[in-house]
Amino acid sequence: MNTYLQIHPKDNVLVALQDLPAGQQIQFNGSTVQLKQNVPAKHKFPLKDLQPGDSVVMYGVLVGKAVSPIQEGEPITVNNVHHDANAFHEKDGNYQWHQPDVSHWKNRTFNGFHRKDGQVGTRNYWLVIPMVFCENRNVGVIKTAFEKGLGFAPTEVYNEQVNDLVRLYKSGNLDAIKNYEPETITHSSNRNPVFQNIDGIKFLIHEGGCGGTRQDSDALCALLAGYIHHPNVAGATILSLGCQHAQVSILQAALKKLDPEFDKPLLVYEQQTSDSEFRMLSNAIKDTFLALVEANKVERKPAPLSKVVIGLECGGSDGFSGISANPAIGHTSDMLIALGGTSILSEFPELCGVEQELINRCEKEETADKFISIMRAYANSAEAVGSGFDMNPSPGNIKDGLITDAIKSAGAAKKGGNSPVTDVLDYTEYVKRPGLNLLCTPGNDVESTSAEVGSGASVVLFTTGLGTPTGNPIAPVVKLATNSRLAKRMPDIIDIDTGSIISGAKSIEAMGEDILEYVVKVASGEVFTKAEILHQDDFIPWKRGVSL
Known part of the structure; x- marks a missing residue:
């Protein structure tokens, strides 16, 4: 080595x-x-x-x-x-890309859920969404009612541990409590015995919808619309208070913008016009159950790999991220794009210093100009509140070798491989063009992952050097360790170990191919990621404005 x-x-x-x-x-x-x-x-x-x-x-x-x-x-x-980084300017020259050899993959398919609009999902979920934080408790009531009854509830082993401790406490045996050693936990994917073709009901609880700027409530509606429009979603139940900024009409307009022919089931309940909270929730539960019966009729069928959209994400990065896992998923991205597929690279603060390379990779000048405009506006807004991209590295990043934002960014950008940039998306914009898409999000792991999925990512490849448990409610998140030590220490959250690149046992290209094989299995429902098994359903909308 x-x-x-x-x-x-x-x-x-x-x-x-x-x-x-x-x-x-x-x-x-x-x-x-x-x-x-x-x-x-x-x-x-x-x-x-x-x-x-x-x-x-x-x-x-x-x-x-x-x-x-x-x-x-x-x-x-x-x-x-x-920290220091090179300045950037308009697109310079014509970018030449040498596509990887994907002849072995040309006829490969995955088994997915085909939607009427042509999208193909890797999962089949029903969503329950509050339009405002005031409805979070009611969403929680529906969650409790459905999860256990339909077989979607998380493993209850921790409840059993608490029950054991209560029994010991009631018996007065405090020494036994101090010496208590729980059994090793074995998690399962909890496959649903009631609806065989539904992967679960997911609940997008959030703290927005009112009290901030109208831009934030509009952005929330656009993000939620992206989730409902997503190929991994069969339909949604919406709970609205009634008086909030994030009105159902704004959500419906956002859905029509994504798809003028939108016809997924959308069940809407408004508390301030309901006879009672009990009646509203009872009707929501009954109607949702009937909708699940219909959603269960959709079955997995073969689809070309060009229908896969992967999100490229990192969190808890270390000094090996830009050497192993990031370039490996970059090669996976290049392979998928060569097959006609789509990938999304986000976290704009973590592209600081490599902007010019990405600008020059843009297929069109207007695409490059949009990237320049968004990057400069974002940087200016950060500086306006006394911050800046140079403050991005976390204490964990610094401790493990990423001592400037430009070092972190140069390694993070490797997730985007070498393919041309076909489009640049502002926050909540949905993918329209195959190829590499740049999506404006913060570097925050959950905010960025939430945004990638809201823009259409049906599988997320998430690299980590320190160990980050981030998941998503509707898209499987594949966790890739940058080093073997982490993979061995945290096997309950890591799906793939790319440490063999560091040891020299495997090339970046070979690892990228292995990752694509894994993506096909995940997309087909043959494999469930550790984040899915652990019910790691993280969802945080990006709040760009101030509270009012």
């Missing part, structure tokens, strides 16, 4: 692939670099002395500037390097 790596020929730093001790001599390109200090795995050290103001280059781009003298072989840290 190699102990260090130069990611790009232009880079003036090396990445430690394992813990390197002070004094070790690194042989690189005919020169010897002696490490001045211990360099932890995932961290970087320069090949030559750097003076204040000197550039730090990784992935072939500017990722920071030295703010104090740094000796060759000395780790770069937040104390000696600060």
Whole structure:
């Protein structure tokens, strides 16, 4: 196994692939670099002395500037390097892409749920949605009523543990409580015995719909419309209070904008015009049950891989993310796009410093101009409240080698592979064109994943170096570990280990192909992700405005 790596020929730093001790001599390109200090795995050290103001280059781009003298072989840290990135401008030149060989996949299909509008889902869900946070309790009532009765409830092993502790407490045996060791939990996918073709009922509880700007309530309606329009959804039950900003009429208009022929079942109940809360909820439960009977009639049928839309996401990133898992799913994305499919790359704050590369990859100038406009507006809005993209890395990112936003961004962008950018979407815009789509979202894991699915992602590939449990209510989220240590430590949330790229046992391309094979199984319902099995149904709309 190699102990260090130069990611790009232009880079003036090396990445430690394992813990390197002070004094070790690194042989690189005919020169010897002696490490001045211990360099932890995932961290970087320069090949030559750097003076204040000197550039730090990784992935072939500017990722920071030295703010104090740094000796060759000395780790770069937040104390000696600060964020810096190249400026960007209009599209320059014509991008040439060499497609991967996908001849082996040309005739491959997956078994999905075919919708009337031509979309094909990887799951078949019914949604229950509050238009405003005031209805969250009522949604919870419906959730309790349906989940256990229909076989969708999560594993109850933790309830059994609490029952055991209560019994011990009532017997006065406190020592037994202190020494209590629960049995190892075995989770199951809880396949539904009542409706065989329905994967579950999902509840999009949120804290919005009123009290903020009209732009936020409109955006919420647009996001919810994206979920209802999504191929993984058969229909929805809507609970409205009545007086909130997020009116049902706005939601219906957003649905018509997505599909003028929209005809999925939409069951709407408004509390302020109902005889009573009891009557409203009873009717909602009865009508929803009858709708489930109809939704259960849809069965999986073969579909080409071009009907798959993958979201490309990362969270809890580390210094290996841009070397293993991210480029691996980037290759998966390239393969799917070569087959006529679609992928979505989001998290605009984590594209800082690589904007020009993405701009030049845009197929059309107007697409590039839209990306430039959205990026600049987003950066300006962050600076207006005293923040900035340079503040994006979390303490966990920094601890594991991502010490500037540009370092994090350069690695994060690898999720987008090398294919041309066919479209740029603002928040809540739905995918219209096959190929690589750039979607404006924050770097927040759940807000970004929620947005990708709302824009049409039917499977999400989510890379993590530190371990992040993020899931989604309606789209399976495949969790990929950037390193084998994480995969072994957190097997209950990790689906795929890409650490073999770091060890040199597998190439990025081979791993990308393995991931596509896994995606086909997930899309066909043959495999359920760890996030699905754990009922990790995270959903957070992005609140861009202020509270009023």
